[in-house]
Amino acid sequence: MKFEAVTIKDIAKALGLSTSTVSRALRDSYEISPETKKLVLEYAEKINYHPNPIALSLKERRSRSIGVIVSEIANSFFSQAIDGIESIAYKNGYNVIISQSRESFDREAIHLQYLTSRSIDGLIVSVAAETKDFSHFKELHERGMPIVFFDRIINEINTHKVIVDNYLGAYDATRYLIENGFKHIAAIANNEILSITRDRLAGYKAALADHNIKTDDSFIKYCEHGGLRLEEVEQVVTELVDGEIKPDAILALGDKLTTGTLRILKAKKFNVPGDIGLIGFSNSETSELIEPPLSIIKQPAFEMGEIATDLLIQLIESKRPVTSFETKKLAPQIIIRESAKNKKNYVEF
Amino acid sequence: MKFEAVTIKDIAKALGLSTSTVSRALRDSYEISPETKKLVLEYAEKINYHPNPIALSLKERRSRSIGVIVSEIANSFFSQAIDGIESIAYKNGYNVIISQSRESFDREAIHLQYLTSRSIDGLIVSVAAETKDFSHFKELHERGMPIVFFDRIINEINTHKVIVDNYLGAYDATRYLIENGFKHIAAIANNEILSITRDRLAGYKAALADHNIKTDDSFIKYCEHGGLRLEEVEQVVTELVDGEIKPDAILALGDKLTTGTLRILKAKKFNVPGDIGLIGFSNSETSELIEPPLSIIKQPAFEMGEIATDLLIQLIESKRPVTSFETKKLAPQIIIRESAKNKKNYVEF
């Protein structure tokens, strides 16, 4: 399984030069005569020479590759974000190594270990739903690994972060529901410890409070694995609709939770929004094709990936240690469709 | 931005041994005494030594990474396939470098160039819709690069391939439509040159022929970019519904085409399946939530990714040149829902 072999040595030998000269000629050094440069360049072109990136990595002690850890690739939000990551990385000559935690702490730790042992230059992470202990990230960060968090961030680690205004997204969505006549609004959230859960629930509660609605803790449900398993969504939805006070609307605080909730509501033969209104965070490409057309809080996933990667590459390529970090907060996009419209305003598609 | 530095030399120095001895001790060579081994192993463990994969790659002339080229990551089919690829690659200690052609021939060629210059050990490809000239793949393959094609394959190159039975999928879907009373079935396909287009259209035509329905060429429409741009879908759908004979059902032969067609039909206020029935290839996670619940021909994307990766790794790690190749053909899954049900059998969800 040999594959090509043309190295700087081959050029040197063929042209009767030393490897140093060839190397310098290729890098356009001033101490090489124009004629020699031309000679080398032309010959290199002719035999289709390409510098061996592995040898370069070894020499420069950098791999020009960045690691990415997300919960799952086959999720609209993350695949769009990866799209953004990949595009910026490519522009800067980096490649991207992706791994999936599937919301599991153990898998996350293993992949983290694996990635660092593969000598990556930096890391982009959206933490797993299960993760409550951040010491593995912390230790790595303290040892000097550039890390950028996005979406699900960690306050305990001081580095660049990229998020949407989760508070605002949840606040506005909740406000919309209230202003459209929904009175009993339940929330289905991810794991309680997650940054996005905290921020989004805060927005939800604030909107209720601002409209003089008392927050009912039994109206807030958590899914440990972020709805990765439909059973947990079924569990909490069942609890909600079987409770003494049935909600008339649900705010779903995660991609999988939004479609999952709709799935369960449909299975239980509830009319949405007739019986229960629904709005949720989602980056699904087909949200408007869904029945009923889904009201969503959409994150600029592609852009988030781009920004995170830009920040990471800045970190990696910075000459002196970076001490001041920023948290980029982008605006979510709220799209109201039938699933969150009040019965009296409801129009058939 | 220094990050760790513990090498075999550090161990050697600390223990007063030579690097060769340390290396051999770590690899459990028989020529090292048990005591020395223990010493080295324990110290390595203590200072958290990990072999530098880049140095290894240089020495062994292999990078343990595989390249993947797909049209876009943020597409259910491909993200599921990548999921499968990633899982097998990870199990075998490979990492995966992903790039997107976005159906463009030029981007595909550039990425191919980039990937090979990054010294990958092998390649998994689903070719871009635009690609009519396969010489870049051919040349690479002839120079010894292991390649596995999946989904959109190239007959001209003799290597492992992984596909679904596209003929069967299209045949059965068409047959279903016919048997349910649809008479004028149009097909919307990808670029004409694509393997999946050829196979799927062949299945479509065969089903029509087997039911004594004449194939009408004006009923077959092509989208150069596989529906990546909604305009091209709009264009062909418009042509179909404005034609002298309006189809009463549409078979969409690609992920983006299926949802795209539905989008356009809805925009044009057509009732599906009342006015026009619809079935298509799709791996969308939300197909049953869509209005109307979408009938789909689903590919085992994850499994395809797994198999392709398995085959590729076999190729890479084979001692002697592989000369006999196989084309794995998996069964598509046909899921019939309301969008393809005849009016008279149609039941409201």
Added chain:
DNA sequence: TTTTTTTACGCAATCGTTCCCGGTAACCGG
């Protein structure tokens, strides 16, 4: 005790590049 065989380790080359030192011309001013 001497010779042979093991045992256990070190030296140095290698993978493809870069880059620090030199070194050798040619050239120039005085």
Added chain:
DNA sequence: CCGGTTACCGGGAACGATTGCGTAAAAAAA
């Protein structure tokens, strides 16, 4: 003609790991 630039180029040591070969000391055989 000589010292000093300048322009060009080569040698060889890295980067981190593996590995063939050589060899000292210890163990076994004679």
